[in-house]
Amino acid sequence: MMNQLHWNKKKHSYTKKLTSLLFVLIFAFGVIFTNVPVKAASTTTDAEASNTASFSTDVIYQIVTDRFFDGDRSNNPSGEIFDQSNMQKYHGGDWAGITQKLNEGYFTGLGVSALWISSPVENITTIDPSNNCASYHGYWAKDFFRTNPYFGSLNDFQTMIQTAHSLGIKIVIDFAPNHTSTAEYGNMTFPEDGALYRDGSYLGGFTNDPQGLFNHESWTDFSTYEDGIYHSMYGLADLNHQNATVDDYMKDAIQMWLDLGIDGIRVDAVKHMSFGWQKNWLSSVYSHKPVFVFGEWFVGGVSADSDMNKFANDSGMSLLDFRFANAVRNALGEGTATMEDLYNVVVETGSDFEEVNDQVTFIDNHDMSRFMTLASNNSRSLENAYVVLLTSRGVPTIYYGSEQYATGTTDPYNRGDMPSFNTNSTAYKVISYLSPLRKTNPALAYGTTQERWMNDDILIYERQFGNNVVVTAVNRNQSRSTSISGLNTNLPQGTYNDVLNGTLGGGSITVSRTGAVNTFTLGAGQSAVWQYTATSSSPLIGNVDPMMGIAGDTITITGRGFGSSAGSVKFGTNAATVLSWTDSLIKVAVPSIAAGKYPIKVTSAAGTSSNTYGGFEVLSGTQISARLKVNNASTDWGSSVYVVGNVYELGNWDPANAIGPMFNSTSTIGMYPTWFYDVNLPAGQTIQYKFIKKDANGNVIWESGSNHTITTPSSGTASATTDWQN
Numbered sequence: 067m068m069n070q071l072h073w074n075k076k077k078h079s080y081t082k083k084l085t086s087l088l089f090v091l092i093f094a095f096g097v098i099f100t101n102v103p104v105k106a107a108s109t110t111t112d113a114e115a116s117n118t119a120s121f122s123t124d125v126i127y128q129i130v131t132d133r134f135f136d137g138d139r140s141n142n143p144s145g146e147i148f149d150q151s152n153m154q155k156y157h158g159g160d161w162a163g164i165t166q167k168l169n170e171g172y173f174t175g176l177g178v179s180a181l182w183i184s185s186p187v188e189n190i191t192t193i194d195p196s197n198n199c200a201s202y203h204g205y206w207a208k209d210f211f212r213t214n215p216y217f218g219s220l221n222d223f224q225t226m227i228q229t230a231h232s233l234g235i236k237i238v239i240d241f242a243p244n245h246t247s248t249a250e251y252g253n254m255t256f257p258e259d260g261a262l263y264r265d266g267s268y269l270g271g272f273t274n275d276p277q278g279l280f281n282h283e284s285w286t287d288f289s290t291y292e293d294g295i296y297h298s299m300y301g302l303a304d305l306n307h308q309n310a311t312v313d314d315y316m317k318d319a320i321q322m323w324l325d326l327g328i329d330g331i332r333v334d335a336v337k338h339m340s341f342g343w344q345k346n347w348l349s350s351v352y353s354h355k356p357v358f359v360f361g362e363w364f365v366g367g368v369s370a371d372s373d374m375n376k377f378a379n380d381s382g383m384s385l386l387d388f389r390f391a392n393a394v395r396n397a398l399g400e401g402t403a404t405m406e407d408l409y410n411v412v413v414e415t416g417s418d419f420e421e422v423n424d425q426v427t428f429i430d431n432h433d434m435s436r437f438m439t440l441a442s443n444n445s446r447s448l449e450n451a452y453v454v455l456l457t458s459r460g461v462p463t464i465y466y467g468s469e470q471y472a473t474g475t476t477d478p479y480n481r482g483d484m485p486s487f488n489t490n491s492t493a494y495k496v497i498s499y500l501s502p503l504r505k506t507n508p509a510l511a512y513g514t515t516q517e518r519w520m521n522d523d524i525l526i527y528e529r530q531f532g533n534n535v536v537v538t539a540v541n542r543n544q545s546r547s548t549s550i551s552g553l554n555t556n557l558p559q560g561t562y563n564d565v566l567n568g569t570l571g572g573g574s575i576t577v578s579r580t581g582a583v584n585t586f587t588l589g590a591g592q593s594a595v596w597q598y599t600a601t602s603s604s605p606l607i608g609n610v611d612p613m614m615g616i617a618g619d620t621i622t623i624t625g626r627g628f629g630s631s632a633g634s635v636k637f638g639t640n641a642a643t644v645l646s647w648t649d650s651l652i653k654v655a656v657p658s659i660a661a662g663k664y665p666i667k668v669t670s671a672a673g674t675s676s677n678t679y680g681g682f683e684v685l686s687g688t689q690i691s692a693r694l695k696v697n698n699a700s701t702d703w704g705s706s707v708y709v710v711g712n713v714y715e716l717g718n719w720d721p722a723n724a725i726g727p728m729f730n731s732t733s734t735i736g737m738y739p740t741w742f743y744d745v746n747l748p749a750g751q752t753i754q755y756k757f758i759k760k761d762a763n764g765n766v767i768w769e770s771g772s773n774h775t776i777t778t779p780s781s782g783t784a785s786a787t788t789d790w791q792n
């Protein structure tokens with residue numbers, strides 16, 4: 067409260083000054099502010115819209131396939147795993163149902179342009195005896211090369227993809243390579259033993275594992291990063307990705323789905339798999355087909371997590387932005403934080419994530435309570451949260467059914483059947499007004515974020531890219547209206563109508579030549595969005611995707627003003643071969659240059675240079691995953707062991723870029739004073755390396771003696787164990 071008063075005082079004195087200044091101006095020059103019509107700039111972005119590597123202009127709609135729509139009763143399971151009145155059993159939803167809703171226009175009406183569906187792979191067909199639950203959610207895989215027959219056949223899958231694509235809608239699959247199904251709970255026996263099959267052939271099970279397909283540690287207590295990686299999550303048979311069969315399996319499996327036409331991948335539980343294995347797997351994905359990949363790194367609050375930041379910035383994939391979700395839920399759902407707190411999280415994540423616009427945002431999902439329930443069934447809170455979600459940085463995701471005011475607490479109650487397909491509800495309309503803006507106004511897709519006016523209840527922020535501007539105002543207080551004075555914007559002079567057409571009570575604003583907005587009232591619980599689009603005549607990079615690759619991979623550069631004829635693109639000082647060129651999207655091949663991070667710059671045919679877009683990571687070549695281990699490396703309290711070597715992936719001998727801290731607390735792999743780490747390395751090379759000890763201040767102790775060497779295979783995995791050399 068104190069804070070808010072302080073704020074308002076400041077605003078008032080500022081406004082007074084500004085108002086008198088305007089008077090002087092008007093008086094002196096006799097300027098009369100007339101309404102300047104908003105210029106309708108051409109923002110045709112077909113090239114961007116069909117770009118699978120970037121989702122900057124998309125709104126994602128997340129579907130729990132089993133709970134969406136039953137389009138084909140003939141594929142429903144029989145027996146105890148099917149019961150539409152039991153939230154833990156299959157309900158019959160399938161790809162035919164999604165196809166039907168695509169054809170009926172439910173998604174195009176909503177304006178979403180990507181569907182994230184449940185993992186499509188074959189799951190166990192029995193009840194998990196430890197929790198009496200069926201695999202309706204798709205997270206209990208048994209064969210990643212076959213479809214879940216209860217969702218449909220390969221034909222049904224392809225029909226869904228083709229139907230979606232014909233409507234300009236992308237398909238993202240959930241993919242869970244961390245584990246198969248539950249196989250561990252006290253002395254219980256599990257009918258399917260967590261077994262893994264490859265297109266019908268049995269490869270092994272959890273208790274029958276001569277090949278070492280699985281890690282055999284107890285349940286994780288989630289206490290450390292290491293513990294979460296090598297221990298099972300709730301008894302889910304934890305796959306050993308260092309096993310060459312498993313590594314090869316996951317690379318081939320995802321290629322099969324890529325070849326079936328998917329446009330993106332949501333990777334389950336990325337916090338629970340090694341960084342090195344995932345980077346090696348992801349590099350294989352990008353070389354096969356550049357698609358947008360985002361991982362689930364679950365966090366329960368709004369605080370930073372250094373392992374998560376590192377993953378978001380260096381793994382090569384985006385993350386689901388739980389911090390943003392929790393911040394919106396706190397401020398607009400439960401009311402446990404202010405709008406200022408929400409904006410603080412936007413600022414903090416804006417510096418923690420190198421590419422904040424590429425993280426995937428949401429307000430609820432299948433692992434947390436529905437927003438309506440969180441907001442005590444207050445529908446305006448939900449509608450306002452959608453306004454924030456759809457105009458903020460990041461790729462927004464709508465969780466199926468929440469736009470129909472579905473309620474539900476925790477899993478499985480937050481995964482109910484789609485309550486209705488009403489296209490006239492307020493929430494449906496809010497989403498349908500705002501979703502298309504991500505395509506027509508690049509300020510949403512690529513822009514920066516700036517706070518323009520705020521107090522505990524109100525947040526007004528501006529997104530901007532070039533001269534494109536979107537201003538969003540949200541008043542979460544449903545019993546108090548506020549007069550907004552002293553608001554400034556980069557919107558050019560003119561009058562702007564609410565993009566929501568007053569659906570949430572907003573009206574128009576008038577902006578002066580200096581960017582001052584006329585004083586207006588933001589009513590109780592109201593939201594409004596105002597926008598301006600401009601044509602760019604000089605090149606401006608908005609995004610580069612993917613942000614890592616090997617020589618020859620295709621990379622997309624999106625933005626505005628590249629021009630219609632091809633200019634040039636440079637990675638640092640190195641020219642890249644241009645594969646295609648439009649005003650908003652350029653495709654280039656990663657040049658054959660030394661591995662490292664490079665800034666990207668576009669120069670138009672007319673010779674104008676763009677901004678530099680930082681940090682594209684060129685890898686040394688095709689990647690493999692290797693487990694490096696060192697025995698007898700005793701350390702002083704506070705020091706850890708790292709590995710460093712003569713390739714970029716091992717830091718090019720620079721201790722500051724060494725890989726680690728390594729792990730030392732997994733009984734089946736290595737316990738202190740043994741240290742180990744799974745790293746991604748270039749394939750088919752003899753690599754030199756050493757272990758170092760580093761303390762918290764960065765002081766380094768090198769191993770003595772000659773370098774260790776490892777010769778990596780051209781495919782598969784590698785491992786090497788040595789003793790610390792004193």
Ligand code: NOJ
Binds near residue numbers: 205242334335362
């Ligand atoms: C996170 C998923 O979102 C959750 O629903 C699932 O149960 C676990 N990962 C395990 O796959």
Ligand code: NOJ
Binds near residue numbers: 719768771772773
């Ligand atoms: C320092 C290490 O001590 C040595 O073993 C290694 O060969 C060099 N760095 C490489 O420059």
Ligand code: CA
Binds near residue numbers: 138140159
């Ligand atoms: Ca069905």
